Amino acid sequence: MSIRLGTGDLARYPFLNEAGEYLRQSGFGWEELDRPDMADIIQRAAERIEAGVSGKVYEKLDRYETEILTFLVTLIMVKSIGMEPVLKKYALAEARRAEKFLTEDLRRQNDAQRQALLSKIFGDLFGLAIDTTEDGRLFKVKVTDYLARSSHFHEQEWKMINRLVSNGNVYLGPDETVRLVRNELAVMINGRVHAMSLPALPKAIKERSDTLRAELAPRYEYRAHSVTEYPPCVKHAIEVMNRGENLPHSARLMLATYMLAIDKPVDEIVEMFKNAPDFNERITRYQVEHLAGSKGSRTKYSVPSCDKLRTENLCFATKDCDSIINPIQFGRRRK
Amino acid sequence: MIKSEAVKAAFREYYFKQKLVEAPDNMDQREFGYSLFGIPGMVRHLSFKNPGELTAALVREVPSDVYCSNALYRFPTLPMQEKQWQGADLIFDIDGKDLHLPCVPSHSYPVCSNCGQASPPVEKEYACPACGNKKAEYVSIPCGKCIDGSKKEAARLVEFLTGDLGIAKENIHVFFSGNNGFHFHISDGSYRPLDSQARSDLVGYLAGVGLIAESIGVRRSPGSDLAFVKFPKSGLDYGWRKRIAEELDISASSTIRLTNIVKEKGGYSAFKAELDRITRQLGVRIDPQVTTDVHRVFRMPGTLNSKSGLAKFRCSLDRLDSFDPFVDACVLGSTKVQVRMKTHAKVKLKGQTFSISKEEAELPAFAAVYFICKGLAEAA
Incomplete structure (x- = not known):
């Protein structure tokens, strides 16, 4: 069935190719943005970016055509600001805005037109086939499609074991189905901004972007941290090692990568392994240097995630871990 | 580690006549590797274009162990960073020694x-x-109980794969590992692109790690260890939720019964610990490292295992019960070999019991090689 998209749909999903097409057909040109009556759009675009970097979602959807245009202006301004963290936060906020609309639409998807639009968005943009259960309350996605996406989420509830799984399908509610692709949407918007080449900017946009950049820059200055205490998994590994007991390979890898990540010198790290029953200084040194990326494959290894450590039974979380996702974050959370 | 010419001779004879070695699909995109007798380490990053090339190498080199990548690469012989990974078959390893059986x-x-x-x-x-x-x-030297233990895990894994994951039986290939366990190769292409993290989540699912109490409707009351029950909208009809519901004998309407169970256990935290114990018990004991490693070279079907001299041998899914590795996977010849035993040892191979208490003995090659590979004898 062919899908007719109204301006309402385009305002909610302005990242669809049809939105750009719509503007082209309406004969819009960039130079028009310098017209005084366009100030509102630039103002809305700035609001949209500011909301995004503050972790909020821009809510306005009162004038469809204005919002379609606002979205495109926002992309240009984010590109012009040229700060990666701003782009990242903005893209995520944009994805969360779309998430809200998609969820609403999925809930009302008994309407055939809606259903076609959603299949198009999920299929075209994300390559994800979704199916509904007989009673229409839940959505089915393939186990492999689910895993490819959910495994990058950190909340325990997204682990497949906490899902209803049967015969190769994972059953999800509307909000969960949308959450599954939200990151991809953010990645897509991010990619689109990266791929954009800036036209000669209308003065109004240029000025507003410059002001925004000056406002936002101080938020992203580097803050140094220092480690005062090891996370419990690392402590546990050190204790086992000090007792002279055999520490599994995976735990040794964690211990060494953690110590490298906090900039402990290789000599001191090698020393930590000297109680291992099979200790051989030459081999240990090579392995630590290998992990540091200075020997062998030249790949610097990162500290295994909390998820991975849990699967390997190496996690000894305490309440101080406080929902960190990698041991390296232990004690580093800004209060 | 030199395991003597006698072992190598028996391996050579096997590879010369072998009919069991199974070349993988997409052979030209796989990385192969092997170990040689008497030389530590492994020769990796090899490529064979067709089964003939592989057979020739096996007969020429007589490796002690032969491996093949589960991954497909564009350039299998280049260093790891340059191979260009194209996906990897899903694999599982059930190792008898991880079951910690009392025997x-x-x-x-x-x-x-x-x-x-x-x-x-x-x-x-x-x-x-x-x-x-x-x-x-x-x-x-694994006993019948060890093998039965591994078989039980294998059967449970099959149940998860066919039931929960909906993988067709013809895409599940089960092999005796050649020593003390089973290897699974899944040929369902939709799993090939999954990265290590996605496979790790899958391992968690199969092993029963990480089920939260909320999944089956037990929620913590804010600021206390008390719990209340609110069943998930999606119900308890399938997968892990169903397993737990059966174990606790509850359904999606037994709010009171579940509330009482949590109370009996001593509150939210205690119930959570109990749940963790149950899921690990009901889960399958697979080696997480093997499944999550997407660059692994994995023992090749039909080749010999130098830890035992037995072959990595294909088992029919429907006849896993009657499979006897000490008969079916014992594929070496019966030429007599003189061995010097390092200790009294006992094994049953091809239906014959070899309980050797003498210092020197003459044994058929398959038994002699078994003891030598285990490090309990040497060729005299």
Whole structure:
């Protein structure tokens, strides 16, 4: 069935190719943005970016055509600001805005037109086939499609074991189905901004972007941290090692990568392994240097995630871990 | 580690006549590797274009162990960073030694880490009869119970794969590992693109790690260890939720019963711990490292395992029960080989029991090689 998209749909999903097409057909040109009556759009675009970097979602959807245009202006301004963290936060906020609309639409998807639009968005943009259960309350996605996406989420509830799984399908509610692709949407918007080449900017946009950049820059200055205490998994590994007991390979890898990540010198790290029953200084040194990326494959290894450590039974979380996702974050959370 | 010419000769004979070696699909995109007798380490990053090339290499080199990547690469012979990974088959390893069965000490032979002296299994604390050293490496000759234990895990894995994951039986290939466990190769292409993290989540699912109480409707009351029950909208009809519901004998309407169970256990935290215990018990004990490694070279079907001289042997899914690795996977010849035993040892192969208490014995090659590979004998 062919899908007719109204301006309402385009305002909610302005990242669809049809939105750009719509503007082209309406004969819009960039130079028009310098017209005084366009100030509102630039103002809305700035609001949209500011909301995004503050972790909020821009809510306005009162004038469809204005919002379609606002979205495109926002992309240009984010590109012009040229700060990666701003782009990242903005893209995520944009994805969360779309998430809200998609969820609403999925809930009302008994309407055939809606259903076609959603299949198009999920299929075209994300390559994800979704199916509904007989009673229409839940959505089915393939186990492999689910895993490819959910495994990058950190909340325990997204682990497949906490899902209803049967015969190769994972059953999800509307909000969960949308959450599954939200990151991809953010990645897509991010990619689109990266791929954009800036036209000669209308003065109004240029000025507003410059002001925004000056406002936002101080938020992203580097803050140094220092480690005062090891996370419990690392402590546990050190204790086992000090007792002279055999520490599994995976735990040794964690211990060494953690110590490298906090900039402990290789000599001191090698020393930590000297109680291992099979200790051989030459081999240990090579392995630590290998992990540091200075020997062998030249790949610097990162500290295994909390998820991975849990699967390997190496996690000894305490309440101080406080929902960190990698041991390296232990004690580093800004209060 | 030189395992003697006798072992190599038996392996050579096998590879010369072999009909069991199974070349993988997409052979030209796989990385191969092998170990050689007497040379530590592994030769990796090899490529064979067709089964003929592979057979020729096996007969020429007579490797002690042969491996093939589960991954597909554009350039399988280049260094890892340049291979261009194209996906990897999903694989599982069930290893008998990870099951920690109570029978293991009764058939584990200590080999002194100081002088190499082997001794019969000991129930009490070990001390080497030759030098008194207390540290040893233990060599296990798996018994029927060990194999049954691994089979049970394998059957449970099949149940998860076909039921929960909906993988068709013809895409599940089960092999005896050649020593003490089973290897699974899944040929369902939709799993190939999954990265290590996605496979790790899958391992968690199969092993029963990480089920939260909320999944089955038990929620913590804010600020206390008390719990209340609110069943998930999606119900308890399938997968892990169903397993737990059956185990606790509840349904999606037994709010009161579940509330009482949590109370009996002593609150939210205690219930959570109990849930963790149950899921691990109901889950499958698979080696997480093997499944999550997407660059692994994995023992090749139909090749010999130098830890035992048995073959990695294909088992029919429907006849897993009657499969006997000590008969079916014992594929070496019967030429007589003279061995010097390091200790009294016992094994049943091809239906014959070899309980050797003499210092020297003449055994058929398959039995002699088994004892030599286990480190309990050497060729005389």
